[in-house]
Each structure stands twice: as C-alpha cells, then as structure tokens.
Amino acid sequence: MANNEIIKLKNISISFDEEKIIDNMNLYIRDKEFITFLGPSGCGKTTTLRIIAGFLQPDSGEVIFDGKVINDVPPHKRQLNTIFQRYALFPHLNVYENIAFGLRLQKTSEKEIKETVTEMLSLVNLKGFERRNISSLSGGQQQRVAIARALAVKPKILLLDEPLGALDLKLRKDMQVELKNIQKRLGITFIYVTHDQEEALSMSDTIVVMNGGKIQQIGTPLDIYNEPKNAFVADFIGESNIIEGVMRADFWVEMAGNKFKCLDKGFGVDEEVDVVVRPEDVDIVKAEDGMISGKVTSITFKGVHYEIIVEIKGFKWMIQSTDYQEVGSTIGLVIEPDAIHIMKKSEYSGLYGDYSSFSEEFDELSDATVYEDDEE
Amino acid sequence: MGKKSTLLSRVIGAPYILWAVLFIIVPIGMVAYYAFTDATGAFTFDNMLEIGKYTDTFLLSIWLGLLATVISLVIAYPLAYIIANSGENRQKIMMMLIMLPMWMNFLLRTYSWMTILEDNGFLTTTLNSVLEGAYVILDEAVKILGGGLKKPFEPIHLINTRGAVVLGMVYNFLPYMILPIYTVILKMDRSLIEAAQDLGCNKVQVFKNITIPLSLPGVVSGFTMVFVPSVSTFYISQKLGGTGTTLIGDIIETQFQTANNFHLGASLSFVLMILIFICLAVMNKFSDDDGEVII
Numbered sequence: 287m288a289n290n291e292i293i294k295l296k297n298i299s300i301s302f303d304e305e306k307i308i309d310n311m312n313l314y315i316r317d318k319e320f321i322t323f324l325g326p327s328g329c330g331k332t333t334t335l336r337i338i339a340g341f342l343q344p345d346s347g348e349v350i351f352d353g354k355v356i357n358d359v360p361p362h363k364r365q366l367n368t369i370f371q372r373y374a375l376f377p378h379l380n381v382y383e384n385i386a387f388g389l390r391l392q393k394t395s396e397k398e399i400k401e402t403v404t405e406m407l408s409l410v411n412l413k414g415f416e417r418r419n420i421s422s423l424s425g426g427q428q429q430r431v432a433i434a435r436a437l438a439v440k441p442k443i444l445l446l447d448e449p450l451g452a453l454d455l456k457l458r459k460d461m462q463v464e465l466k467n468i469q470k471r472l473g474i475t476f477i478y479v480t481h482d483q484e485e486a487l488s489m490s491d492t493i494v495v496m497n498g499g500k501i502q503q504i505g506t507p508l509d510i511y512n513e514p515k516n517a518f519v520a521d522f523i524g525e526s527n528i529i530e531g532v533m534r535a536d537f538w539v540e541m542a543g544n545k546f547k548c549l550d551k552g553f554g555v556d557e558e559v560d561v562v563v564r565p566e567d568v569d570i571v572k573a574e575d576g577m578i579s580g581k582v583t584s585i586t587f588k589g590v591h592y593e594i595i596v597e598i599k600g601f602k603w604m605i606q607s608t609d610y611q612e613v614g615s616t617i618g619l620v621i622e623p624d625a626i627h628i629m630k631k632s633e634y635s636g637l638y639g640d641y642s643s644f645s646e647e648f649d650e651l652s653d654a655t656v657y658e659d660d661e662e
Numbered sequence: 663m664g665k666k667s668t669l670l671s672r673v674i675g676a677p678y679i680l681w682a683v684l685f686i687i688v689p690i691g692m693v694a695y696y697a698f699t700d701a702t703g704a705f706t707f708d709n710m711l712e713i714g715k716y717t718d719t720f721l722l723s724i725w726l727g728l729l730a731t732v733i734s735l736v737i738a739y740p741l742a743y744i745i746a747n748s749g750e751n752r753q754k755i756m757m758m759l760i761m762l763p764m765w766m767n768f769l770l771r772t773y774s775w776m777t778i779l780e781d782n783g784f785l786t787t788t789l790n791s792v793l794e795g796a797y798v799i800l801d802e803a804v805k806i807l808g809g810g811l812k813k814p815f816e817p818i819h820l821i822n823t824r825g826a827v828v829l830g831m832v833y834n835f836l837p838y839m840i841l842p843i844y845t846v847i848l849k850m851d852r853s854l855i856e857a858a859q860d861l862g863c864n865k866v867q868v869f870k871n872i873t874i875p876l877s878l879p880g881v882v883s884g885f886t887m888v889f890v891p892s893v894s895t896f897y898i899s900q901k902l903g904g905t906g907t908t909l910i911g912d913i914i915e916t917q918f919q920t921a922n923n924f925h926l927g928a929s930l931s932f933v934l935m936i937l938i939f940i941c942l943a944v945m946n947k948f949s950d951d952d953g954e955v956i957i
Contacts, residue, residue, distance in 0.1 A: 341856055361859040374857035378875045387871075388861035439861060 291350075292317040292443060292475055293338060298347035300333060307333045308344070309499040315443075315477065316492075320469050322478040324486040325496035326522070331479045334496075335445050338477065340364050352442075366443035367436035371451060373428045375420045381407075381431050382416040388439035406434035409468065426457045433468070443475040450485065462489055483523045487511065495519050516629055520562045521638030527603045528639020531561040531628070539628060542578050542598050546621060550628035560629040562639070565593070565606040567625030576618015582611050595641050602641040693935075696928030709929035716913060716930065723910040724937065726824060727893035730831035731839075734888045735881065737832070738839035742880075743873070745840075746847040757844070760837050768834060772901050775830055779820040779902065790817040822904025830898040831888075838887035846880030847873065885945055890938055910934055 293315040300308045308330045315321050323331035336342040337349060340361035348355050356364060367388075375384050385403045394402070407413055410430035420428065429449060436444055446465075450458045466489050469476045480486055486493050487507040495502040495510060495518075503515040514520035517528050531541035536551035541561050553559060573579045580598035594605045596617060603619070611617055700706045745756045763771060778785050797815045804811055820826055850873070858872045896911030903909070910930060917927030 339860065341859075360864075361856070362862045362864055368857070368860045370853045370857060372851075372853060374851065374853040376854060376857070376872065387858070391862040391867065435861070 290316045292352060293477075294348075294350040295334070295337075296348040296350065298334075298337060298344045298349070300337065300342065300344045307499050308337070311347070311499075311501060313494065313501065313504070315475060317442075318473050318475055319491045320466065320476045320478065320489060321492045321494065322480060322486040322490040323494050323496055324480060324483060324522075325502075326481055329496040330499040331481075331496050332447055335368075335447055335477060335479050338443075339366065339368050339445050365441055366445055367439060367441040368445040368447065369429075369432050369436055369449045371447050371449070373432040375428055375431055375435070377420050379420070380416070381412070381418045381420065381423070384420065384431055385435045385438050387435060392439065402438050403434075406438045409437070409471075410434045411464075425452055426461065429453065429461065433465075437468075437472065441474065443477060444469075446476060446478045448480055449478075450480075450482075458485070465489065487523070495522065497522075513627060514562060514629065516632035517560050517634040517636075517638045518632070520560075520627075520629065521634075525565045525604055525606075526639050527563045527565065527601075527641070529561045529563065529601060530636070531559050533557045533559055533628065537623075539626065542601065544578050546577065546626055547623040548626040548628060549623050550626070553628065553630075558631055560631060560635050560639075562627040562629060563603075563621055563625060565604040566591075567621070568603070568605045568607075569620040569622075570594075570605060570607050570609060570611065571618045571620050573616045573618045575620070577620055579616055579618040581616050582613050585611055585613055604641045693928045693931050696924050697932040698929070700925060709925045710933075712926055713929060713933055716910065719908060719910050719913055720934070720937065722907075723893050723934075724941070726828055726831070726907075726909065727889055730828045730835070730892045731885055731889040733828065733832050734836050734839040735885065738836060738843055738884065739877075739881070742840050742843035743847055746844050760840055764837055769897065771834060772830055772898055775826070775833065776821065776901050779826050779829075781817075781819060781821065783821075786818070786820050789820075793818065821902065822906060824903065824907050826902040827899050827907050827909075830902045831892040831895065834898065835888040835891055838891075839884035842883040842887070843877060843880040846877045850876055882945060886942055889941065893938060894934060 291314045293313075295311055295313045298308055298311040299306065311330075311334065323334055325331050333342060337344050340356070340359060343357065349357055351359075351364070351366075376387065379387065382403055385406055386399045389399045389402060403416065404413075407415060410433050412427060412430050412434070415423075415427070415431075420431070423431065432449070449465075450461050453461060462485060465476070465478075478486075478489065487510075490507055492504065493507055493510050494504050497518050503510055503519045505513070510519065510523055514523060514526070520526040520528055529541045531539045533550075533553040533556065534540050534545065535555060536553075537548055539546050539548050539550070539559065539561055578598055580596040580603070582594055583597050583602065584595045586593045588606075591606045591608050592610060594607055594611050596603045596605055596619070598619075605619070697709055698705055698707070700708060745753055748756070777783055780786065794815050794817070797811070801811045854872055854876070855868055858868045863871060893909075894911045894914075896909060896915045899907050899909040899912055914927050914930045914934070917923045917930065921927075
C-alpha cells in the first residue's frame with residue numbers, strides 16, 4: 287500500500303485572516319486513482335487542491351509527492367497540472383498554441399509538439415480545431431482544450447477544480463463519462479474537486495467528504511452512501527431522514543416510538559444514536575400494516591418517482607415512491623433492517639435530516655449560494 | 663439593450679451628438695477648408711506645396727515625440743507592473759503620487775523645469791562642478807602619463823537642448839502611459855498566470871509569454887496618449903528647447919498667432935493629423951500581429 291502512495295498530506299493546516307481553512311489534515315492519495323474532494327463552499331476543498339498544486343503554502347504540515355517533501359517546490363516544477371474553474375485558456379493564443387504551450391517550455395521539437403497536439407485533440411474529440419481562436423469556442427469546447435493542454439505535458443497527477451461547474455446539465459453528464467474514460471485510458475491520478483455529490487458518486491474511486499476544513503469521511507462512493515459516518519455526510523450525500531434513536535441492544539434500535547431490527551451492533555445499551563433511513567428504502571403500506579404510520583403533508587412529482595413528505599410524531603420524513611399518495615391521507619411505513627444505518631452522535635447531530643423546512647425554492651436558493659461562494 | 667434606438671435613447675444621445683458635431687466634426691471641416699483655400703477663399707494647393715519647406719521640422723517633431731514615447735514606455739511599464747502587483751494600500755498611494763502632479767497646471771510644471779535646468783540653476787551648477795572635478799582629475803592623470811587633454815573644460819548646458827524638450831515631454835505625459843498599462847495589468851485574469859506557472863513557466867517566462875502579450879492593448883493606448891501630444895506640442899519646445907529646437911507645433915502656433923497665415927497653419931495641422939494617424943495605424947497593426955504571433 288505504502289509504495290502506491292503518490293501524494294501524502296501530513297498535518298496540513300492553513301489560515302486566512304485568522305480563520306482556519308484547513309485544520310490538521312492528513313490524507314494519502316494512491317497512484318492512478320480517481321479521488322474527489324467533496325463538500326460545500328468554504329469547506330477547504332479548493333484550498334487543499336491549491337496546496338497540492340503549489341499555489342498556496344500551508345502554514346504547517348508537509349506535502350509529500352512520491353516520497354519527497356515538496357513544500358518548497360514552486361508550481362512550475364511540480365509534475366502535476368491543473369484544470370481551472372474558468373479554464374484559464376490563453377486568449378492571445380489559438381487552440382494549437384494553447385496545447386503546445388507547456389511543450390514549448392520543455393523545448394520539445396516542433397515535430398513532436400505537432401504529434402502530441404494532434405493526439406490530445408483527438409483524445410478530447412476536437413480534431414481539426416487547431417487554428418481556432420479561444421473566443422470562438424463554446425464552454426464545453428474550451429473545457430476540452432483545457433484538458434488537452436494540461437494532459438499534453440504528461441503530468442503524473444491531474445488536478446481538476448470544479449471543471450464542469452460552468453456547463454449545462456446534459457453537457458456535464460457527458461463530460462463526466464468522458465473524464466472518467468480519459469482517466470482510465472491514461473492511467474494517471476485525478477484529484478477532482480466538486481460540490482456536486484452526484485458527480486462525485488458517479489466518477490470517483492475514492493471520495494473525501496470535507497466540511498469546516500476537516501475531513502468528515504473517506505471511502506468508496508458505496509461506503510459513503512451506505513455507511514455515512516455522521517449526520518453531515520448522510521445529509522450531504524443523497525437524501526436522508528436522520529432520526530434520533532436509542533440503541534436498546536445489538537441489532538435493536540428504538541425510534542419514532544417503535545423498535546426496529548437493524549444490522550448494527552457494538553453500541554452501548556441505551557446509547558443515543560442518529561439513525562439514517564434513505565427515502566428510497568422505505569416501503570409504503572396501508573396504515574394498519576405499517577411499523578409506523580403518519581399523515582402525508584405534501585407530494586411532489588419528480589419524474590421517476592414521487593417525493594412524499596410524511597409527518598410522524600412531529601418529524602417529517604421524506605419517502606420516494608412510484609405510487610401516488612393523497613395529501614392528508616394516513617399511510618404506514620415498513621423499514622427493513624438493511625435500510626437502517628446507525629451513526630454515533632456527532633457535532634452535526636440534530637442539524638440535518640428533517641424535512642420540515644423543506645421546499646423546492648429553499649433547495650435552489652441554497653444551491654445558488656454554494657455556487658456563488660465558490661467563485662470567490 | 664435593444665438594437666433599435668428608442669425615442670428615449672435618441673433624446674438622451676442628442677446633446678452628445680450635437681457636441682460631437684459642433685466641436686469635433688465642424689472644426690476638422692474648418693481646418694480642411696482653410697488648408698485648401700487661399701486668402702480670397704479660392705481653392706488652392708499652394709499651402710500644401712509650401713509645407714515641403716517644413717519637412718525637417720516634421721521629421722524632428724516625430725523623432726522627438728517617438729523618443730519621448732519610447733522613454734515613457736520604458737519607465738512606465740515596470741512601474742505600472744510593480745504598482746499593479748503591490749498591496750491595495752500601496753497601490754492607492756502610488757497612483758495618488760502619479761496623479762498628483764497632473765492636478766497642477768501644465769504650463770506651471772513646464773515653467774518649473776525651466777528654472778531647474780537653467781544655466782545658473784542648482785542642477786546645472788552641481789552637475790558642472792562634479793564634471794569639472796572629474797575633468798581636472800582626468801587631466802592630471804593624463805599629464806602623469808606624459809600627455810594632456812587638448813580641450814579645456816566646457817560646462818554643459820541642460821536648458822535649450824533637445825534633451826530638455828524630450829525630458830519635458832516625458833515628464834508631462836508619463837502618467838498617460840502609466841495609467842492604461844496599470845489598468846490592463848490589474849484587470850488581467852490571475853488564473854492565466856497560475857495556468858502558465860502550472861504548465862512550467864518560471865516568473866520570467868510568465869512575464870514574457872503571458873503578461874507582455876496580454877498587456878499590449880494598454881501599451882498601445884499609452885503609446886497613443888503620449889505620442890500624439892508630444893508630436894504636436896509647442897509650449898514644451900518653446901520653454902525648454904529655446905530657439906534651436908523648433909517643432910511643428912511651434913510653426914503652427916506662429917502661423918496663427920503672429921504670421922496670421924491661417925491657411926498655412928491649417929494645412930500644417932492637417933498634414934500633422936494625417937501623419938499621426940498613419941503612425942498610430944502602423945502601431946496598431948504591429949500590436950495586432952503580436953497578438954497572433956507567439957514568443
């Protein structure tokens with residue numbers, strides 16, 4: 287394992303204006319993996335990326351690349367390249383010269399430059415764009431040129447800072463697949479930064495969930511989704527109902543006034559815990575057949591399924607179901623043991639996972655702020 | 663922003679159009695009219711033919727103007743670069759210091775240079791005594807070697823030289839070179855510089871490959887703003903250049919003020935305008951090409 291590490295961050299801390307942005311971070315990144323830093327704005331994910339790239343110096347701690355401390359190595363001498371949020375293509379150069387930029391600095395021969403540029407352009411599906419001006423390209427095309435430019439110098443690691451943020455949804459999905467393919471084909475390490483959990487889940491080998499300058503959880507997409515470590519992770523990745531519960535015994539949790547069988551053990555008897563139930567894992571039955579029952583307070587059509595808000599003992603649950611339920615009707619819920627995930631109490635307990643303040647507009651509003659803050 | 667001009671936009675735009683017509687189009691028309699007529703108002707090319715006499719003056723004006731512009735550029739570019747890259751407070755102070763002299767009257771500023779540069783002025787006397795001292799030492803040294811300097815020491819003159827004229831131009835118009843370059847460097851996308859570093863540029867290479875090409879528009883407008891007033895100045899050359907340095911601006915002024923030959927004055931102005939226009943067109947062409955060609 288150890289010789290497979292390409293980047294290691296050791297006790298990294300950094301502050302801006304007295305405010306701690308990264309707090310004693312430790313992380314290793316394996317060679318050839320697709321790792322994603324995921325978190326809301328201000329969580330320190332872009333800062334971490336900039337520290338790895340060399341644009342920022344950590345206040346304390348070590349950045350280790352291939353076993354060597356590179357804290358004092360300037361960006362232009364690091365064997366890694368960055369895709370910037372706004373692409374940062376050189377407006378005074380055409381597509382060919384943008385991609386050739388790094389190669390020219392390496393004093394590569396003109397013939398080799400031509401070969402590499404052609405190869406890179408075909409890699410990003412932009413054959414024949416050599417002589418085009420940057421300003422004449424669409425956002426998606428600029429993005430591809432940025433990728434080609436960074437890959438032309440054959441970096442060991444590619445850093446991507448919210449590279450798809452400015453693209454529309456459809457294009458973003460296409461680029462996700464394409465980026466993943468490029469990563470597999472070239473077999474180099476991708477360090478990807480995003481606040482989009484779906485993007486992170488669909489592309490990554492490893493996800494690092496960050497908040498408040500700290501790593502909340504590291505794991506595969508499946509781990510992170512199925513076994514969130516705390517209420518923050520559970521809420522940030524996908525939709526979750528996070529209910530306060532008490533472990534009565536191994537495999538038995540009490541919540542919402544009822545006892546449920548679960549697959550978790552190792553908690554103290556009568557230990558208070560947070561219980562995560564994903565909206566898609568709940569079955570709706572007749573009121574009298576349910577383990578718990580409640581009144582439907584709203585229903586929203588989402589295309590694939592309905593999003594149903596059910597109030598049970600003052601707590602609003604979100605259930606995803608393909609069946610329509612009348613608002614005001616009482617329904618029963620069945621929760622299977624494997625649909626229940628128990629988490630230890632954390633600083634985030636009670637902050638997330640209740641859908642009582644949930645509304646569409648609110649969701650969009652908070653998304654928009656995430657976006658703006660990230661632009662800085 | 664509709665493409666069709668609404669009534670409102672036309673009403674709001676009217677004063678500016680009127681202004682432009684009254685104070686830009688009409689005067690240029692009048693210059694052209696005077697340039698191609700004689701005292702009786704008849705059409706003639708005589709004024710234009712007479713200009714041939716002033717070819718040397720034209721060349722001298724353009725040469726000194728060019729020199730002043732290039733010197734301004736050499737001073738302004740590094741300064742603008744340093745200011746644009748310093749902290750916010752320092753930027754404010756430095757820009758203030760550059761703007762401050764511009765709040766004082768242009769004539770007054772030129773006049774004060776006259777006092778500084780005159781033969782009995784502090785600068786000239788100090789410089790001359792230093793030079794004379796050096797001369798004496800050199801003379802002694804040569805004598806020891808068995809020779810002797812042929813010429814006796816001659817004190818230098820600063821005032822009434824071409825150098826003084828160029829100095830006056832640079833001093834007066836330098837802020838017009840600094841400002842556009844400063845603005846364009848300040849507004850440059852920082853991530854472009856980071857991208858260049860990322861791809862392997864050290865600081866010098868970033869400057870050469872990114873900063874210089876991207877700041878060319880500022881250089882071009884600074885060039886224009888210094889070159890045009892330098893070429894056509896008459897006050898600076900009168901006060902600092904003495905009788906030896908007569909520029910085209912001086913000739914034009916004489917035609918209007920003392921010789922009372924509006925027609926010759928207008929034709930000189932007209933030709934000067936065209937020459938400046940050609941110079942700037944060439945300059946713009948160069949900068950466009952530089953934008954395309956790399957390194």
